[in-house]
Structure formats: C-alpha cells, structure tokens
Amino acid sequence: MTTREQYVVDEAGRPTAVLVPLDEWERIQEALEELGDIRAYDEAKRQHSDPVPFEQAMAEIDGDAGI
Template sequence: MIKFHENFVTDANGKRKAVVIDIEEYQTILEELEELEAIRAYDAAKLSNDEEIPFEDAIAEIKKAH
C-alpha cells in the first residue's frame, strides 16, 4: 500500500475541496496506476480468444494507444 502525506484544501465551511501531495508521491501513484493498467490488459488478454502475439509487439501496441 502506498503511504503518502496529503494536505487538504478546504472551503470556508471546512469542507474538503482538493488534495495536495508531494510530487514524488504523485509520481509513485502514477507509476502504480500504470502497472495496474498493464495487469488489467494482461488479464483481459488472457480471457480473450485472440491470437497470441509476441510480448514486444504487445508492448508496442499498448504504447501506440497512449
């Protein structure tokens, strides 16, 4: 589990409106999300009946999509 130290921006009533985190923690979150996306793509591919392709080709296709 990612541990980070967030700070909240609140309105005049004290209601949380936004979150501020350290840039390094933000980068870590982005990296984790990217890894999760790859895992989900792998899981979807395993469940499909599509033809298998080499790993390098799959990575190239994923990169083209982003």
C-alpha cells in the same frame, strides 16, 4: 505506501482538493500505470485468439502486414 497529503477546504470546511508531494504523486502514477497494464493483460488472456507467428505480428505492428 505512506502519504503526506494535505487537504484544501472551502469556507465551510469541506475538503475540495488534496495536495500530495511530487515524489509521491509520481509513485501513484507509476502504480496506476502498472495496474492498467495488469488489467489489459488480464483482459487479453480472457479473449480467445489463435497464435500469430512472430514475423507476422511484427509486420502488423510496423504497418507492413499487407492485409
């Protein structure tokens, strides 16, 4: 990914912020969201759990599990 960032500097010339074009910022946000999904998937795979029937899982998601 190529970016066209601009730096905001303070009086001493130290970088304090970065300006990124909106379209690039949206791509960065999408990539971070995808990375979050991948990490959540990897974590779920590391945890052992017994399979749940589809109907039960849907009932739990809908809040109708009655558990």
